[in-house]
Amino acid sequence: MGTALVYHEDMTAARLLWDDPECAIETPERLAVAMELLRQRGLEQRCLQLAAREASEAELGLVHSPEYVALVRGTEALGVGALQELSAQFDAVYFHPSTYHCARLAAGAALQLVDAVLTGAAQNGLALVRPPGHHSQRAAANGFCVFNNVALAAEHAKQRHGLRRILVVDWDIHHGQGTQYIFEDDPRVLYFSWHRYEHGRFWPYLRESDADAVGRGHGRGFTVNLPWNQFDPELVLVSAGFDSAIGDPEGQMQATPECFAHLTQLLLALAGGRVCAVLEGGYHLESLAESVCMTIQTLLGDQPPPLPGPMVPCQSALESIQSVRAAQAPHWASFQHPATVPMLSPSYSSSEGRLLPLLPAEPVYKAAAPSCPDPLHAHPLAPVCPAVVLTAPDAAVHLCPRGIRQKGAAPWEEAEAEAWARPHEVLAQGEALAALRKVLRLVDGILDGQVNSGIAATPAPALSATLDVTIRRSLFLGVQRLLCVAVGQLDRPLDLADDGRTLWLSIRDKQAATLSTFHVSMPLPGATGGFLSCILGLVLPLAYGFQPDLLVVVLGPVHGLQDPYAALLVTLLRVPARGRILALVEESKPQLAGILARMLHGEAPPSLGPFSKASSEFAQALVYLRGQLELHWKMLQVAAPPSVASPGS
Numbered sequence: 146m147g148t149a150l151v152y153h154e155d156m157t158a159a160r161l162l163w164d165d166p167e168c169a170i171e172t173p174e175r176l177a178v179a180m181e182l183l184r185q186r187g188l189e190q191r192c193l194q195l196a197a198r199e200a201s202e203a204e205l206g207l208v209h210s211p212e213y214v215a216l217v218r219g220t221e222a223l224g225v226g227a228l229q230e231l232s233a234q235f236d237a238v239y240f241h242p243s244t245y246h247c248a249r250l251a252a253g254a255a256l257q258l259v260d261a262v263l264t265g266a267a268q269n270g271l272a273l274v275r276p277p278g279h280h281s282q283r284a285a286a287n288g289f290c291v292f293n294n295v296a297l298a299a300e301h302a303k304q305r306h307g308l309r310r311i312l313v314v315d316w317d318i319h320h321g322q323g324t325q326y327i328f329e330d331d332p333r334v335l336y337f338s339w340h341r342y343e344h345g346r347f348w349p350y351l352r353e354s355d356a357d358a359v360g361r362g363h364g365r366g367f368t369v370n371l372p373w374n375q376f377d378p379e380l381v382l383v384s385a386g387f388d389s390a391i392g393d394p395e396g397q398m399q400a401t402p403e404c405f406a407h408l409t410q411l412l413l414a415l416a417g418g419r420v421c422a423v424l425e426g427g428y429h430l431e432s433l434a435e436s437v438c439m440t441i442q443t444l445l446g447d448q449p450p451p452l453p454g455p456m457v458p459c460q461s462a463l464e465s466i467q468s469v470r471a472a473q474a475p476h477w478a479s480f481q482h483p484a485t486v487p488m489l490s491p492s493y494s495s496s497e498g499r500l501l502p503l504l505p506a507e508p509v510y511k512a513a514a515p516s517c518p519d520p521l522h523a524h525p526l527a528p529v530c531p532a533v534v535l536t537a538p539d540a541a542v543h544l545c546p547r548g549i550r551q552k553g554a555a556p557w558e559e560a561e562a563e564a565w566a567r568p569h570e571v572l573a574q575g576e577a578l579a580a581l582r583k584v585l586r587l588v589d590g591i592l593d594g595q596v597n598s599g600i601a602a603t604p605a606p607a608l609s610a611t612l613d614v615t616i617r618r619s620l621f622l623g624v625q626r627l628l629c630v631a632v633g634q635l636d637r638p639l640d641l642a643d644d645g646r647t648l649w650l651s652i653r654d655k656q657a658a659t660l661s662t663f664h665v666s667m668p669l670p671g672a673t674g675g676f677l678s679c680i681l682g683l684v685l686p687l688a689y690g691f692q693p694d695l696l697v698v699v700l701g702p703v704h705g706l707q708d709p710y711a712a713l714l715v716t717l718l719r720v721p722a723r724g725r726i727l728a729l730v731e732e733s734k735p736q737l738a739g740i741l742a743r744m745l746h747g748e749a750p751p752s753l754g755p756f757s758k759a760s761s762e763f764a765q766a767l768v769y770l771r772g773q774l775e776l777h778w779k780m781l782q783v784a785a786p787p788s789v790a791s792p793g794s
C-alpha cells in the first residue's frame with residue numbers, strides 16, 4: 146500500500162483576469178511548479194497516480210447550500226466584467242470561467258483521496274489542488290477558496306464511510322475559519338489549526354481565530370489546538386497550506402521545507418497512518434515545490450532530514466501554546482492536572498472590529514545549504530529497511546540495504562568481539578558472545594550507512610553488558626550525540642563520560658531524578674495519560690533538543706511497557722532520530738521484537754486504547770523534571786507553562 150497523488154492538469158486553467166494585488170499570488174504556476182519538481186525528483190513515479198474527478202453536485206451539497214453551488218455554476222457563463230463584479234462580493238476571491246470546473250476537480254480530488262485511503266488502495270496521500278478550500282463556507286467563497294475541499298472530505302468520510310472521529314490538521318498560515326464554522330458543533334470532527342494571528346491583525350482578522358474559540362454545543366473542545374493523541378482519530382486530514390513556509394510573501398514565516406517532513410511524520414503515528422493531505426495556500430513557488438516534495442517523500446516513507454536552526458522556542462510561541470492549554474483544559478483530561486493548568490491570558494487586544502493589517506516585509510528564501518561535512522552524515526540516509534539480528538546460534542545478521550534482501554552478513558570475528566566484551570564476564574560464554582558479534586556487526590552497519598536501523602535480541606542476562614559494548618563501540622566510531630533510552634531495570638554504565646556526547650534517559654520504577662543534564666531518570670508511567678505526557682512532554686522535546694545521530698532504545702528486565710506503548714515510543718522517536726535507531730530487546734520477547742521491527746520499517750503503531758489519566762504523583766514528577774531541565778533543554782518549555790512568570794504577562 147503506497148502513497149496516492151491526486152492531480153489533474155485542468156486545475157491550472159483558472160487565473161486572475163484583472164488587476165487585484167491581493168489575489169495575484171494564487172496562480173496556475175503553483176501547481177505546475179510543484180508537479181515539475183515531484184517529477185524531477187522521481188517522486189511522482191513512486192506514487193499511485195490518480196487523475197482527479199469532478200465532485201458531483203450532490204457531493205458538494207454535503208457542505209454547501211444548493212443556492213451557493215448554483216451561483217458558482219453560473220460563473221461558467223459570465224463575461225469578465227460580471228465575474229469581477231461577483232468576485233467583489235466576497236473577501237479575497239476571484240472567479241474565472243473555468244473556476245467551477247477547477248473547484249469541482251479540487252473537491253473531487255479530496256474525496257478520491259479519502260476513498261483510496263479508506264478502501265485500502267493507498268496507505269496515505271496528497272491531493273495537489275486549486276482553488277484551495279479551508280476559507281470556503283456553506284454559502285460563501287473566501288480567501289481564494291470556492292468549495293471547502295477538506296470539509297467535504299471529512300463529511301464524506303463520516304457519511305459514506307461511517308467514521309466517527311476525524312482529525313483535521315490545518316498547517317496553512319491562515320486560520321481556516323470556513324472549516325471551523327462548518328464543524329464547530331460537531332464532536333466527530335476535531336479541527337486543529339495553527340495560524341498567524343498577531344492579536345487579530347492578520348487576515349482574516351477574526352476574533353474567533355483565537356485560542357479561546359473551542360467550539361459550540363456538542364462540539365465544545367473540538368475546535369482549535371491540542372496535543373493530538375488522546376482523541377485517537379480514525380482518519381487524519383491535513384489542510385496542507387505551505388504559506389507557512391519560509392519565503393512566502395503572505396505568511397512571512399520561517400518554517401523550512403524540512404519542518405513539513407517532521408510534521409507529516411509525527412502525524413503518521415496517528416489513525417493507523419491514514420493521512421490525507423490536501424493542498425491549500427503556498428505562494429512562493431520554490432518554497433512551495435520543496436515543501437510539497439518533503440511532504441510526499443515522508444508519506445512515501447523516506448526519513449526526514451534534520452531540522453536546521455537552533456532548537457529554542459520563542460517566547461511568543463510559548464505564550465500562544467499556554468493560552469491554548471488554558472482554553473482547552475476544561476474539555477480535555479490531559480490538561481487537567483492542577484500543576485499544569487495555566488491561567489488564561491487574553492491575547493486579543495482590541496474589540497473594535499478590524500485592526501490595521503501589518504506592513505509586509507521582504508521575504509527571503511534560500512535553498513538549504515549542502516550537507517554538513519560530518520563524516521557520519523557524508524553518505525545519504527540509508528533506505529528505510531531495518532536489519533534484524535537474531536540470536537539463534539545459526540542465524541545470521543540480516544542486513545538489507547537498498548531495499549533488497551541480501552544474504553545475511555557475517556558477524557564479527559570471535560577474537561575481535563572478545564576484546565570488546567572483555568570487561569563483562571557475562572559476555573564470555575557462547576550464546577551471549579555469539580549475539581554480541583551480531584550486534585557489533587549491526588552497529589557497524591548502521592554507522593557506515595548500510596542500513597538505517599536495526600533490532601537485536603540478546604539473552605536476558607547479557608542485555609546490560611551488550612548495551613555497554615554497543616555504546617562504547619558507537620562512541621569509538623565517532624558518534625557525536627548518542628541518545629540512549631533505557632526502559633526497565635538497566636543502569637547507566639558507570640564509566641560513561643558525562644561529556645555531553647551521550648544523553649541517557651532511564652524510564653524505570655524509581656523516583657524522578659536529574660543526575661546531570663545528560664543523565665535523567667523518570668518513573669514508569671502507569672496510565673495512558675502519564676505515558677503520553679512522558680513521551681510528548683519530556684522524551685520528545687529532549688530528543689529534538691539533543692538532535693542525536695544515533696538512538697539506542699533498550700527494553701530491559703521488567704520494563705513494564707505494553708507492546709503498543711513501546712511501538713508508539715519507537716515511532717515517535719524515529720522522527721528526531723531520523724530513523725537511525727538500534728533497538729535492543731531480550732530474546733525471550735520475540736513478539737515485541739517483531740512489533741518494533743515493523744515500527745522501524747515505518748508501519749503505524751496500534752492505538753493505545755482508552756485514555757486513563759496520569760496519577761498526580763506522576764504528573765508532579767514530570768513537572769519536577771521539567772523544572773530541573775528546562776534551563777538547559779529549552780524545547781521542554783513548549784510542553785508546559787513556564788515555571789517562572791514571563792515578563793510582561
Ligand code: X5A
Nearest residue numbers: 237277288289348425426
Ligand atoms: C488559501 C489561502 C489566503 C487568502 C489571503 C488573502 N488563502 N489576503 O492561503
Ligand code: ZN
Nearest residue numbers: 317319388426
Ligand atoms: Zn493560507
